[in-house]
Structure formats: structure tokens, C-alpha cells
Amino acid sequence: MHIEVVEKEGLKREMTVEVPADIVEEKYGKVYDHFRKSAQIKGFRPGKAPLTLIRSRFKDEATAEVIDDLIGDYFDKALREKKLEPVGKPTVSKIDVDEGKPLTFTIGFEIMPTIDRVQYDNLVVEEPVLEVPDGEVDRVLENLRRNRAEIRPVERAAGPADIVICDLEIPDGGVDIGDGALANQEIELDNEYTVREFREGLVGAKRDEEREITIAYPENYSDEKFAGKSVRYRVKIKEVKERILPLINDGFAKLVGFEGTFLELKLDIRRRLEMDVRADAARMRRRSVIDQVVNGNPIVVPEAMVESYLNGVVEDHRKNKLEFEEKEVREKYRPLGVNAVRWHLLYHRLAEQENIEVSSEDTENWTSRFADNYRMDVAKARELLAKSGKAEEIKDGILEDKVVDFLLSKTEVKTTSIKNKDA
Numbered sequence: 001m002h003i004e005v006v007e008k009e010g011l012k013r014e015m016t017v018e019v020p021a022d023i024v025e026e027k028y029g030k031v032y033d034h035f036r037k038s039a040q041i042k043g044f045r046p047g048k049a050p051l052t053l054i055r056s057r058f059k060d061e062a063t064a065e066v067i068d069d070l071i072g073d074y075f076d077k078a079l080r081e082k083k084l085e086p087v088g089k090p091t092v093s094k095i096d097v098d099e100g101k102p103l104t105f106t107i108g109f110e111i112m113p114t115i116d117r118v119q120y121d122n123l124v125v126e127e128p129v130l131e132v133p134d135g136e137v138d139r140v141l142e143n144l145r146r147n148r149a150e151i152r153p154v155e156r157a158a159g160p161a162d163i164v165i166c167d168l169e170i171p172d173g174g175v176d177i178g179d180g181a182l183a184n185q186e187i188e189l190d191n192e193y194t195v196r197e198f199r200e201g202l203v204g205a206k207r208d209e210e211r212e213i214t215i216a217y218p219e220n221y222s223d224e225k226f227a228g229k230s231v232r233y234r235v236k237i238k239e240v241k242e243r244i245l246p247l248i249n250d251g252f253a254k255l256v257g258f259e260g261t262f263l264e265l266k267l268d269i270r271r272r273l274e275m276d277v278r279a280d281a282a283r284m285r286r287r288s289v290i291d292q293v294v295n296g297n298p299i300v301v302p303e304a305m306v307e308s309y310l311n312g313v314v315e316d317h318r319k320n321k322l323e324f325e326e327k328e329v330r331e332k333y334r335p336l337g338v339n340a341v342r343w344h345l346l347y348h349r350l351a352e353q354e355n356i357e358v359s360s361e362d363t364e365n366w367t368s369r370f371a372d373n374y375r376m377d378v379a380k381a382r383e384l385l386a387k388s389g390k391a392e393e394i395k396d397g398i399l400e401d402k403v404v405d406f407l408l409s410k411t412e413v414k415t416t417s418i419k420n421k422d423a
Contacts, residue, residue: 001017001018001019001020001074001077001078001081002017002018003015003016003017003018003078003081003082004016004017005082005084008108010110010300010303011087011110011111011112011113011300011301011302011303012108012109012110012303013084013108013109013110013111014093014106014107014108015075015078015082015084015106015107015108015109016094016104016105016106017074017075017078017104017105017106017107018102018103018104019070019074019102019103019104020102021100021101021102023070024066024070024097024099024100024101024102024103025099025100027066027069027070028062028066028099031062031065031066032058032062035058035061035062063097066097066103067095067097067103067105070103071092071095071103071105071107074103075090075105075107084111085111085112086109086110086111087109087110087111087112087302087304087305088109088110088302088303088304088305088307088308089304090107090108090109091107091108091109092105092106092107093106093107093108094106110302110303110304111302112302112345113299113300113301113302113345115297115299115345115346115349117353118293118297118346118349118350118353119293119296119297120292120293120296120350120407120410122412123289123292123293123407123410123411123412124292124411124412124413124414125284125285125288125289125411125412125413125414126288126414126415126416127281127284127285127413127414127415127416128281128415128416129415129416130277130280130281131277132270132273132274132277136273137266137269137270137273140269140273141248141265141266141269144252144256145245145246145248145252146243146245148246148255148256149243149244149245149246150243150244150246151163151241151242151243151244152241152242152244153239153240153241154240154241154242155207155240156206156240157204157205157206157240158189158202158203158204158205158206158237158240159189159203159242160189160190160199160203161189161190161242161243162189162190162240162241162242162243163186163187163188163189163240163241163242163243164186164187164189164202164205164237164239164240164241165184165185165186165187165237165238165239165240165241166184166185166187166202166235166236166237166238167182167183167184167185167235167236167238168182168185168233168234168235169182169233169234169236170231170232170233170234171232171234172231172232174229174231175225175226175229175231176225184238187202189202189203195215197213197214197215198213198215201213201235202235202237205235205237205240206237206240207237207238207239207240208236208237208238209236209237210234210235210236210237211234211235211237212232212233212234212235213232213233213235214230214231214232214233215230215231215233216229216230217229217230217231248262249262250262252265253265285408285411285413286404286408289404289407289408289411290343290404293343293346293347293350293407294339294342294343294346297342297346298342299342299345299346301338301341301342301345302341305341305344306334306337306338306341309333309337309340309341310329310330310333310334310337313329313330313333313337314326314329314330317329347399347400347403347404348399350403350406350407351399351402351403354406356399356402356403356406357399358395358398358399358402362398362402363394363395363398366394366398367381367382367385368381370385
């Protein structure tokens with residue numbers, strides 16, 4: 001067998017393999033013998049038809065089978081001989097075969113990059129001391145009060161904290177909102193997410209009154225139908241409602257399902273917010289070290305793996321029934337895909353480099369946490385996970401976490417005195 005490998009752009013390779021003529025001839029003989037034994041040819045019993053007739057009648061089918069078998073076998077042998085690991089689906093670009101002659105074929109494919117050593121020296125993360133201000137606790141309490149408030153209609157004019165029930169029309173057109181009207185819209189005048197013109201323009205409005213409000217939507221407005229447009233609304237007020245907030249006391253704690261006093265409720269809210277802050281800080285540390293390792297090891301990644309990542313993104317868009325242009329999605333997510341593949345290859349190489357492995361104890365601990373989260377016994381969780389067919393995926397996730405923990409143990413942490421971002 002003769003093998004020639006040509007290096008193309010990046011990780012692309014083109015391999016030409018020549019299979020000796022005697023092996024090709026032997027393979028043809030076996031294939032023809034199989035056809036001879038199984039073929040139903042008028043005038044001949046099975047296995048008795050002349051070989052010349054079998055050759056003339058089944059030449060194309062035999063050649064297809066010879067090509068399929070020999071290319072599969074000898075491509076694998078050639079890869080092992082040249083110590084190459086292909087990624088993705090190889091593409092056959094040329095085949096030359098005939099009885100009594102060598103079989104020559106050319107296949108294009110990508111290979112895995114060679115990573116001699118993953119560099120992770122001088123990792124640094126800046127970790128601010130995130131504090132939970134009293135205002136944040138108060139905001140959570142206020143949301144709890146609003147969620148349990150009594151909503152009742154009033155006969156007076158709308159105040160800045162009221163809710164206005166109204167029908168909206170766009171008499172000028174220009175924006176498609178179905179039949180041109182939005183009925184029974186609830187507009188909260190004290191909600192920061194309510195468009196400012198509505199918050200201001202409906203204060204003082206009364207039941208059965210009509211008002212016109214013009215809104216100039218910004219270019220980056222979340223709903224593309226309205227983004228960058230100036231829209232005139234005809235607003236018919238149908239009802240004004242007020243929100244009666246519950247009093248702040250120990251009874252309020254019980255109202256929200258908390259077993260304890262109001263002071264204990266506040267302390268519990270602070271504790272939970274602090275847990276969120278610590279979780280956010282942990283995610284930022286993790287993201288930071290991953291980014292530093294990826295940027296510090298700019299290896300070339302196989303295009304086939306990037307395409308697989310992008311196929312997953314496109315499929316997620318389809319499952320979520322999002323409107324999208326596939327080409328735009330692929331272009332948008334390509335940089336993320338490249339970095340995701342790069343990190344995948346790097347943390348696997350780093351695990352080899354530093355002898356990081358997933359033990360049975362690691363898997364059992366993961367299963368126990370899974371069982372706790374879903375309130376089931378460990379045996380049931382183990383059975384469920386075994387049936388899911390995701391054992392390797394789970395093991396790979398554990399490995400990634402262990403590699404990140406290793407990197408964090410080698411990382412310098414610089415603490416700053418910046419307060420909570422929501423302060």
C-alpha cells in the first residue's frame with residue numbers, strides 16, 4: 001500500500017492511497033463468487049452460471065462493493081500508519097479502479113490539532129467585594145408586597161401608582177398590531193418598564209376618557225415592529241385600579257409563607273441575596289480563567305467541530321420556533337463556536353497534562369447532588385441517569401469542572417472594594 005499525505009490549509013489534509021492490484025483482484029474474485037452463489041439467472045442453477053456471465057451482468061455492482069469495502073479498510077489502515085486522527089466526515093474526491101489494476105483513491109479530511117502543552121501561567125482574576133445594600137433587600141420586600149397586594153377599582157382619576165385598563169388603537173397605521181387595536185391592556189403607571197410616555201400621559205385620566213399619546217421608540221427597542229418609529233396611540237380608559245399593599249409586620253412574613261418574624265424574613269432575604277452574589281462571583285471567576293486559557297492558547301480548531309456547534313445553535317432556534325436567518329445566526333455565533341471548541345480541546349489536553357481524572361467517587365457525588373436537587377433517592381437517580389444515555393456527557397462535565405477547579409487553585413485573586421452592581 002502506497003500512501004501520500006498533503007497538508008492543506010489549517011488542519012485540512014488530503015490523503016491519496018494506492019491499494020495493490022493483487023488485493024483488488026482478490027476482492028473482485030470474492031465479490032463475484034458471492035454474486036454467483038446468490039444470483040437467480042434463467043437457465044442456470046444457483047452457483048452454476050459461467051463466471052464470464054456473472055462478470056458482465058454484475059460488473060457495476062461488484063465494483064461498487066469493492067470500492068466500499070477496500071476504501072473503508074485501507075483508509076483506516078493508512079490513518080493508523082500515518083498516526084492521524086480525522087475529525088468529522090471525510091470526503092472522497094477521486095477514485096480510480098478496475099479489475100487487474102491498483103485501486104487509487106483520494107480523501108480529504110481534518111485532523112485534531114497537536115497540543116504540546118496547555119499554558120496557564122500567570123492567571124489572575126479581579127474579584128470585587130460585592131456587598132448587598134439595604135436598598136436591595138428593601139426592593140425584594142417591595143416586590144413581595146406588590147405580588148400580594150389587593151387590586152381594586154376606583155372611581156377617581158389615575159394616580160402615579162395606579163393601574164389603568166384601556167384599549168389602544170393606532171389610527172395612523174404604520175405598525176401591524178393585528179386588527180389595529182389592543183384591547184384591555186393593563187398599564188402599571190409605577191412600573192419602571194412601562195414606556196415613559198404612558199406613565200406620564202395617563203396620570204389624571206378617568207374612566208371613559210380618551211387620550212392621545214405619541215411615543216418615539218428608540219432604535220434598539222426590544223420589539224422590532226416599533227423600534228425607531230414614532231407611534232400615535234388613541235387610548236380609551238376603561239377602568240382605573242389601585243394597589244393596596246399589605247402592612248409590613250410579622251403577619252406579612254406569614255402571608256408570604258415564611259415561618260418566622262418580619263426581622264427574620266429580612267435576614268433570610270439578605271442571606272439569599274448574599275448567596276446569589278457569591279454564585280455570581282464564582283461564575284465570573286470561572287469565566288475569567290476559561291477566557292484567559294483560551295486566549296493564551298490560540299490553537300487552530302477543526303472546522304467540522306465548529307460546524308457541529310453551529311448546527312446545534314440553529315437547531316435550538318428551530319426548536320424554540322424563533323424567526324431567524326440561518327446564515328446570520330451562523331455568522332453571529334461562529335466566534336463563540338470557535339472559542340467553545342478551543343476550550344473543549346484545551347481542557348481535555350490539560351486533564352491529560354496534569355493527570356486529572358474522573359473517579360467513581362466523583363460520579364457518585366454528582367449523582368447524589370442530582371438526587372437531592374430532584375428530591376429522589378440515589379438508587380432511583382442512578383437508574384434514571386443510566387437510562388438517559390448521557391453517562392459520557394455527565395462524566396465530561398465533571399472533568400471540565402475539575403479542570404476549572406485546578407486552574408482556579410493556580411490563579412491569583414486580586415480583591416477590589418467595588419460594591420454590589422445593583423447598589
